[in-house]
Amino acid sequence: MGYDPENPMADRITDIGPPHFEQFFPEVVKKNYGKWLYHEITQPGVMMHKSETGDECWTVRVGAARLISIDLIREMCDIADAHCDGKLRFTTRNNVEFMVDDEAKVKPLMDDLAGRGNKFPIGGTGASASNCVHTQGWVHCHTPATDASGVVKAVMDELFEYFTSMKLPAKVKLALACCLNMCGAVHCSDIAILGVHRKPPMIDHDAISGLCELPLAIASCPLGAVKPAKATNSEGEEVKSVAVKHERCMFCGNCYTMCPAMPLADPDGDGIAILVGGKVSNARSNPTFSKMVIPFLPNTPPRWPETVDAVKNILETYAANANRYERIGEWAERIGWEKFFELTGIPFTMKCVDDYRLAYDTWRTTVSFKFTSHIK
Amino acid sequence: MGYDPENPMADRITDIGPPHFEQFFPEVVKKNYGKWLYHEITQPGVMMHKSETGDECWTVRVGAARLISIDLIREMCDIADAHCDGKLRFTTRNNVEFMVDDEAKVKPLMDDLAGRGNKFPIGGTGASASNCVHTQGWVHCHTPATDASGVVKAVMDELFEYFTSMKLPAKVKLALACCLNMCGAVHCSDIAILGVHRKPPMIDHDAISGLCELPLAIASCPLGAVKPAKATNSEGEEVKSVAVKHERCMFCGNCYTMCPAMPLADPDGDGIAILVGGKVSNARSNPTFSKMVIPFLPNTPPRWPETVDAVKNILETYAANANRYERIGEWAERIGWEKFFELTGIPFTMKCVDDYRLAYDTWRTTVSFKFTSHIK
Amino acid sequence: MPKHDTPLLDELESGPWPSFVTDIKRQAESKPECWDILGQLELSFKDRITHWKHGGIVGVFGYGGGIVGRYSDVPKEFPGVAHFHTVRLNQPSSKFYSSEKLRDICNLWEKYGSGMTNMHGSTGDLVLLGTTTDNLEPLFYDLTHDLKQDLGGSGSNLRTPACCLGKARCEWSCYDTQAACHHLTMHYQDEIHRPAFPYKFKFKFSGCPNDCVASAARSDFSVIGNWKGDIRVDAEAVKGYVNGDFTANGGAHGADVKLDVQADVCDLCPTHCMKLSGDKLFIDNSNCNHCMHCINMMPRALRPGAEQGATISVGAKAPILDGAQIATMVWPFVNVTPDNDFEDLIDKIENIWDWWMEVGKNRERVGETIMRVGLPTFLKVMEVEPIPQHVKEPRSNPYVFWQSEEVEGGFERDVKEFRKRHAQ
Amino acid sequence: MPKHDTPLLDELESGPWPSFVTDIKRQAESKPECWDILGQLELSFKDRITHWKHGGIVGVFGYGGGIVGRYSDVPKEFPGVAHFHTVRLNQPSSKFYSSEKLRDICNLWEKYGSGMTNMHGSTGDLVLLGTTTDNLEPLFYDLTHDLKQDLGGSGSNLRTPACCLGKARCEWSCYDTQAACHHLTMHYQDEIHRPAFPYKFKFKFSGCPNDCVASAARSDFSVIGNWKGDIRVDAEAVKGYVNGDFTANGGAHGADVKLDVQADVCDLCPTHCMKLSGDKLFIDNSNCNHCMHCINMMPRALRPGAEQGATISVGAKAPILDGAQIATMVWPFVNVTPDNDFEDLIDKIENIWDWWMEVGKNRERVGETIMRVGLPTFLKVMEVEPIPQHVKEPRSNPYVFWQSEEVEGGFERDVKEFRKRHAQ
Numbered sequence A, B: 001m002g003y004d005p006e007n008p009m010a011d012r013i014t015d016i017g018p019p020h021f022e023q024f025f026p027e028v029v030k031k032n033y034g035k036w037l038y039h040e041i042t043q044p045g046v047m048m049h050k051s052e053t054g055d056e057c058w059t060v061r062v063g064a065a066r067l068i069s070i071d072l073i074r075e076m077c078d079i080a081d082a083h084c085d086g087k088l089r090f091t092t093r094n095n096v097e098f099m100v101d102d103e104a105k106v107k108p109l110m111d112d113l114a115g116r117g118n119k120f121p122i123g124g125t126g127a128s129a130s131n132c133v134h135t136q137g138w139v140h141c142h143t144p145a146t147d148a149s150g151v152v153k154a155v156m157d158e159l160f161e162y163f164t165s166m167k168l169p170a171k172v173k174l175a176l177a178c179c180l181n182m183c184g185a186v187h188c189s190d191i192a193i194l195g196v197h198r199k200p201p202m203i204d205h206d207a208i209s210g211l212c213e214l215p216l217a218i219a220s221c222p223l224g225a226v227k228p229a230k231a232t233n234s235e236g237e238e239v240k241s242v243a244v245k246h247e248r249c250m251f252c253g254n255c256y257t258m259c260p261a262m263p264l265a266d267p268d269g270d271g272i273a274i275l276v277g278g279k280v281s282n283a284r285s286n287p288t289f290s291k292m293v294i295p296f297l298p299n300t301p302p303r304w305p306e307t308v309d310a311v312k313n314i315l316e317t318y319a320a321n322a323n324r325y326e327r328i329g330e331w332a333e334r335i336g337w338e339k340f341f342e343l344t345g346i347p348f349t350m351k352c353v354d355d356y357r358l359a360y361d362t363w364r365t366t367v368s369f370k371f372t373s374h375i376k
Numbered sequence C, D: 001m002p003k004h005d006t007p008l009l010d011e012l013e014s015g016p017w018p019s020f021v022t023d024i025k026r027q028a029e030s031k032p033e034c035w036d037i038l039g040q041l042e043l044s045f046k047d048r049i050t051h052w053k054h055g056g057i058v059g060v061f062g063y064g065g066g067i068v069g070r071y072s073d074v075p076k077e078f079p080g081v082a083h084f085h086t087v088r089l090n091q092p093s094s095k096f097y098s099s100e101k102l103r104d105i106c107n108l109w110e111k112y113g114s115g116m117t118n119m120h121g122s123t124g125d126l127v128l129l130g131t132t133t134d135n136l137e138p139l140f141y142d143l144t145h146d147l148k149q150d151l152g153g154s155g156s157n158l159r160t161p162a163c164c165l166g167k168a169r170c171e172w173s174c175y176d177t178q179a180a181c182h183h184l185t186m187h188y189q190d191e192i193h194r195p196a197f198p199y200k201f202k203f204k205f206s207g208c209p210n211d212c213v214a215s216a217a218r219s220d221f222s223v224i225g226n227w228k229g230d231i232r233v234d235a236e237a238v239k240g241y242v243n244g245d246f247t248a249n250g251g252a253h254g255a256d257v258k259l260d261v262q263a264d265v266c267d268l269c270p271t272h273c274m275k276l277s278g279d280k281l282f283i284d285n286s287n288c289n290h291c292m293h294c295i296n297m298m299p300r301a302l303r304p305g306a307e308q309g310a311t312i313s314v315g316a317k318a319p320i321l322d323g324a325q326i327a328t329m330v331w332p333f334v335n336v337t338p339d340n341d342f343e344d345l346i347d348k349i350e351n352i353w354d355w356w357m358e359v360g361k362n363r364e365r366v367g368e369t370i371m372r373v374g375l376p377t378f379l380k381v382m383e384v385e386p387i388p389q390h391v392k393e394p395r396s397n398p399y400v401f402w403q404s405e406e407v408e409g410g411f412e413r414d415v416k417e418f419r420k421r422h423a424q
């Protein structure tokens, strides 16, 4: 028997949590859990982890689109069954990892993967461009300022050779979030692609009283741009509603999150901002936020050429100029942001100058600077 | 003739400004103005500046108390007349500089100065402890939380050998301000001595209506701790006055500046905070603020032993541990503030943790830190 | 459901990177509603705007999270996605799977959903993308009964915890990230499924300061492995690196990039606490700040110290509303072990929750609450002794809040007494 | 006036540093009111509190500044300081004096004041400490007629400008600090003497980035000498330093401390743009940020580049109220010369004043006004093109204020049109 609509609470099971992880470990992992000694990336996408027991775990990492079908997952399962005793894992960046316990098993596995067209690109290790973590975009969310999967596909096609090789100065972690909610570590990524709105919310006076608690909508605005106001709906009746002080709006979208009758999205208003130089690891330098270097690029489906070019330009300027082992932000800090803008040729605009809460700490309070082309 | 009280506006002269500087230049300065090539500090307090003309300007720098009498100034004039063609100058740190145009004239000048007891200590150049710039304190101001001249005398007596030698890793710029108004560059000094209040203002209900514009007094508080309130004066009459929310007060004294009926000063409440690591120059590192490392030391006239010891301890710990050419703040940044507190033995307290406007930027947002004795 | 023309999306079928369009088309053969996914997405590509309505509240009985409601704003054109709710399955720690388990999930989703997924969501859940309200209860029944697993979090509750793979396949993990993640997930099932907080709350577990699950950027409660004492050095392997026997950075730059130990390791050590003389490496561990750089560079020669634990930081979040925060270091070195059921973590978590649930405003992340009340107040409430490690630098402003009891004589004074000594 | 017992102050007569107590006692022999200075100060030492009343408004006819009123709160005990006003004399640029001039000032102060002074005040004035209201006008008369000089500033006006000694005795000055300081002081006599601003406003002039008058910390309008192009190198002198012929840092560490050019200069260069090979020094000037370190270290070998000017930064101030500010760089390289009467400075100053006097709140320093409206707004008003040099780093938050005219289609939209395409 199964679920009975007549009696939904019958033998209900809740709060059992996820399955225990250990049952999914490959033998070599279970056996050497906590015993690993060192690792070696033997070629792009292939890692060997050595255990004190002498065992070796060979991992082949494969890029994935994240938005994937059950048929594709089943295909991954077939591969795991054929080569990995039916085990596999997903990384924190949506890549897939197939593990074998013997170097000899690596090539057959790789040949199999390669034999399946462009479904399973091998790479993403070491000094490579990472898979681009991303969010929902137009595939599922209600607040996006751009698409996610489409932009990422276009960008990764262009950066492909950097994903499958390890010729960058260091890791470059890519991320996309389709709105300021930033569902991901976009705010701390080497190169971040961020969907941004640029028009204040519209107010649907017909729907607002039904859909929203006005006080919540008003309270939702961090800048107090939403004010109570009387308005007339399409029936010509006067209704309690809100008004938005446009000059105070910074397009964060929080009002829409709280009140469905205040949509912001707009084909021309929405687009993409590029942020760079963030990192999370503590290696050498502290974790830092990504900095906005391009405030806006238009939404140009299906391949967002402006965004693709911008990302590639930054990546390749970095590759050509940075020291090895230096993340993008470490490079920009070392040479100074004026040099970053000069080398990348990205125009510096007022939009890049902070004017939010902690802005003062980002202003230049020294006469030490470099004479770049910016100084006429 | 002269000033005529009957007719104060008679042949009145205004807005003539200061005398032109050039007339006060020693010959060698006038002749070589803008022609200087390099300088050499030949011994503590003595500098030779070489001109492209081959001329040399020899300067002897002398420490002064800043609070000085006309008789002492006249004595300086005698010295200038005897050795320097009647010219002398004061530095931006209240030292006096006597200049001669020939090395041979240096020794007689120095002997003369030395012959006058402890009035004219020679030093303050190069890697020395500077003269301690200071403010009015109890000698003239209405808002001080400590004295100025007295504390500085006590401190400089103790640091004397560092003023007259050049054995520190780098310049150490000392400053004192007797209240949070910080009349000086205390907020950017290597070691700063700051007078601090710790009790909220009293309210003189008898005087307030006469002395203050209540709205200004209320508006003066950055934290909105001052509120309008009715009160009864000593005549038992109800008067319009203000009340202070004690828990909101941070003792800045701005209300007292605006309203004389709100005095803060208190023998036990007032005392001294020590801030370190600020700098103004752009050499190597950017100008930075001094950081509060000791939130309070009591006012203990006439010689403020706690303050003197604290300053000396910081100075000597720095001298013993820093690299040459490294200012105190550069040293603390390099070793990490946890090491600074460990090496100086200064207890770290909650008071040193910022909770004002830009506080977040000072919190540690990395897991990179050193395991000092602070970690139990 | 009929196939739609998708000229724009078709452009995304070319190129070397895997194409989600091709993938969805393939899936559509057996799950025709996928044609409507493509159809509506094509319309969004054409209109350059989303066609999803503002999320509606849907879920399974008794749970306040795990499902994100979603409806099309053009349902007539695309009935297959009129309802398109998300189901968040709580992933196993660090996302190892057996093909058997994955196949069960695929079958479940073939039966009740669109056939499309996210492997994985940004928080860590296995995200099943697109089903109808009617399917939720049957799906949940099969999930719990047949697959013996559960939903993850959404809404103002504890979100699905996540971790790096740690000891499973990494030599640097300073505590058992998977065990900690799993234990706390089980321990807090109620908090995950039934919203009781001012806003969302997230745990993330990384085994070392490399922070491979980006916990410092994305979790209200970030647990990052760390060590005390000396970095473990294999002197022989150091020689190997000096002699160029091994690749630099564990091969991260290719097989032929060797290490210049002086330039690449010592000179890049942020604290300059390393010295190389000949082929001997000396580390002044008392000045090491555990950044991991040298260990990353020479994995065969260096390992984190033997005395291991974790550093706990609090309050990371995305920008909404007061600006993003990277987690602030609160507990420098904590013992994290299954032997005491991770009670050192649990104590701290519950202290934070008790306080935050009391003083946190609606939709205020704990990091924002700390910003509002100040770090000192938070440390006091947590009964944490302030240490210099809590700050990058001491305060530069002089605005200290003293308490009456800290000041001799207290705050109350008699102005008349004062006037006797000071004429007005 | 009688002598008072000053047991506490007497303690300050010992010790190697000059004693202001001894000095005041000596002065008291001819100016007995000095006994009351000591007497009241002794009382303050005893009571650990000031005995001055809140400053009263006093001054000379027609001026709104230059005098700071001060009255004793124990006038009966110390009648000699019952009135104790300060007179601020505008010092000559960089504080060179002739003994003749100083003697005239001493005589003036002997006649009208207490005989005590501050050489100098923190802003830069020659401060005469302690006189009575009645003496102010006669003093001012003699000052202007006989000494031919004037008062400095106080109150909400332009404060007395100050400068480093620059070209007078320093090899590094990139513009004529004294001339600039003197010219602007004369040009703005009205602004110095008659308060017309929301709050005080200060100019300070340093000849190079060493900033010997601390202008970056203390002036609303900070002018710091700077250069463009290449640091001037004397190759012979470089050899000398390499060979140890010269002292390090111009002898600042004693005659026997020599320079290790690689370690002390190249390695400490913040931009690492210097290379030493053998006894030759190469500077990649395009990467130099003009910090002065190398020049400070080898004054005989290096000098600022020949193309000289100044960098102008705005808004420095002490903490009251929003916290201290170091000046923010606004104009990277400005031509500062008497040839055009410093008009490049004057234009900028007056732009700032016009705007600040309009939008600045009462007692709001210009730096606080800029903080309130944001740097972008200020740059716009100043018609300054934004450049990366204006910031340490670009913004990390995504909160950009777009203007309607910048966005295709503008801000006005028709929600009904929207609803046609997006069902509610």
Ligand code: SRM
Residues within 6 Å of the ligand: A039, A041, A047, A090, A091, A092, A093, A094, A095, A124, A125, A126, A127, A130, A131, A170, A171, A173, A185, A188, A189, A190, A278, A279, A280, A281, A282, A283, A327, C094, C163, C164, C165, C166, C169, C170, C171, C172, C210, C211, C212, C213, C214, C249, C250, C252, C296, C297
């Ligand atoms: C598999 C994965 C953990 C997991 O549980 O899934 C992982 C695995 C490893 N990481 Fe990582 N990291 C993983 C995400 C991360 C992240 C988080 C992220 O990408 O969002 C970070 C922080 C990113 C950041 O700093 O912005 C991260 C920062 C590092 C670093 C620090 C690099 C640096 O210099 O900053 C190292 C050390 C190194 O590579 O030198 C590292 C090193 C490693 C090592 C070498 C650890 C080991 O000894 O096995 C593993 C292989 C590295 C490689 O891919 O070259 N891992 N690593 C994640 C793979 C993601 C992917 O598929 O691309």
Ligand code: SRM
Residues within 6 Å of the ligand: B039, B041, B047, B090, B091, B092, B093, B094, B095, B124, B125, B126, B127, B130, B131, B170, B171, B173, B185, B188, B189, B190, B278, B279, B280, B281, B282, B283, B327, D094, D163, D164, D165, D166, D169, D170, D171, D172, D210, D211, D212, D213, D214, D249, D250, D252, D296, D297
């Ligand atoms: C005389 C004076 C200028 C004046 O117009 O009065 C002056 C004069 C010189 N300064 Fe200065 N500085 C003077 C105040 C300052 C200040 C302001 C202050 O003290 O409040 C600073 C900024 C302080 C700060 O950074 O916090 C200052 C930061 C410097 C520096 C940068 C030092 C550093 O490494 O940060 C140098 C370069 C050096 O000494 O290596 C310098 C160098 C010099 C030189 C060598 C310039 C030269 O070539 O003649 C002069 C002699 C230095 C010495 O005393 O060893 N001067 N110098 C000031 C003497 C004050 C005193 O009596 O002690």
Ligand code: SRM
Residues within 6 Å of the ligand: A134, A135, A136, A140, A141, A142, A143, A181, A182, A183, A184, A185, A257, C055, C068, C070, C086, C088, C118, C120, C121, C122, C123, C124, C125, C126, C127, C152, C153, C160, C200, C202, C217, C218, C219, C316, C317, C318, C319, C320, C321, C365
């Ligand atoms: C599905 C997911 C994105 C994805 O494609 O992976 C997601 C999707 C949404 N997030 Fe998120 N967030 C997701 C991970 C994150 C993360 C990353 C993380 O958890 O590591 C963040 C940044 C870290 C953080 O928590 O700050 C994140 C920060 C937000 C925020 C901003 C919260 C803040 O305090 O700044 C919002 C806005 C809100 O809560 O109203 C938000 C709100 C939303 C909503 C519910 C939209 C809304 O305004 O209500 C999105 C539903 C989209 C949909 O239709 O499915 N989401 N969200 C991620 C959850 C999947 C999973 O469970 O694994």
Ligand code: SRM
Residues within 6 Å of the ligand: B134, B135, B136, B140, B141, B142, B143, B181, B182, B183, B184, B185, B257, D055, D068, D070, D086, D088, D118, D120, D121, D122, D123, D124, D125, D126, D127, D152, D153, D160, D200, D202, D217, D218, D219, D316, D317, D318, D319, D320, D321, D365
């Ligand atoms: C005399 C002097 C201190 C000294 O002993 O040298 C001084 C004395 C006073 N200052 Fe000052 N300030 C003096 C230089 C400064 C400086 C330093 C500078 O100008 O380079 C500063 C810090 C820089 C700045 O302007 O921010 C300074 C920042 C203040 C402040 C805080 C202003 C702010 O925006 O933070 C106040 C409070 C106020 O304005 O109400 C203040 C207020 C005062 C008052 C008028 C007291 C008051 O609250 O009204 C003091 C009168 C004391 C007296 O009885 O003589 N004084 N004041 C300095 C002026 C002498 C001169 O003209 O040369």
Ligand code: SF4
Residues within 6 Å of the ligand: A135, A136, A137, A141, A142, A143, A144, A145, A177, A178, A179, A180, A181, A182, A183
């Ligand atoms: S980033 Fe914004 S639009 Fe994208 S999934 Fe998250 S909430 Fe939705």
Ligand code: SF4
Residues within 6 Å of the ligand: A200, A201, A220, A221, A222, A223, A224, A225, A226, A244, A248, A249, A250, A251, A252, A253, A254, A255, A256
């Ligand atoms: S988008 Fe943000 S800033 Fe604009 S009105 Fe809505 S809540 Fe306020």
Ligand code: SF4
Residues within 6 Å of the ligand: B135, B136, B137, B141, B142, B143, B144, B145, B177, B178, B179, B180, B181, B182, B183
């Ligand atoms: S610092 Fe404060 S007390 Fe001292 S002189 Fe300035 S205003 Fe007066």
Ligand code: SF4
Residues within 6 Å of the ligand: B200, B201, B220, B221, B222, B223, B224, B225, B226, B244, B248, B249, B250, B251, B252, B253, B254, B255, B256
């Ligand atoms: S001292 Fe400062 S904080 Fe306290 S009441 Fe007065 S103005 Fe407000």
Ligand code: SF4
Residues within 6 Å of the ligand: C164, C165, C166, C167, C170, C171, C172, C173, C174, C206, C207, C208, C209, C210, C211, C212, C213
């Ligand atoms: S965080 Fe550390 S322990 Fe975890 S996977 Fe990354 S490197 Fe290994």
Ligand code: SF4
Residues within 6 Å of the ligand: A284, C268, C269, C270, C271, C272, C273, C274, C283, C287, C288, C289, C290, C291, C292, C293, C294, C295
């Ligand atoms: S971990 Fe980092 S700080 Fe410690 S020794 Fe290695 S490189 Fe230096």
Ligand code: SF4
Residues within 6 Å of the ligand: D164, D165, D166, D167, D170, D171, D172, D173, D174, D206, D207, D208, D209, D210, D211, D212, D213
């Ligand atoms: S600021 Fe520069 S120019 Fe002026 S005195 Fe100091 S070193 Fe010389």
Ligand code: SF4
Residues within 6 Å of the ligand: B284, D268, D269, D270, D271, D272, D273, D274, D283, D287, D288, D289, D290, D291, D292, D293, D294, D295
């Ligand atoms: S001035 Fe500073 S930055 Fe420029 S070369 Fe010299 S040391 Fe380097």
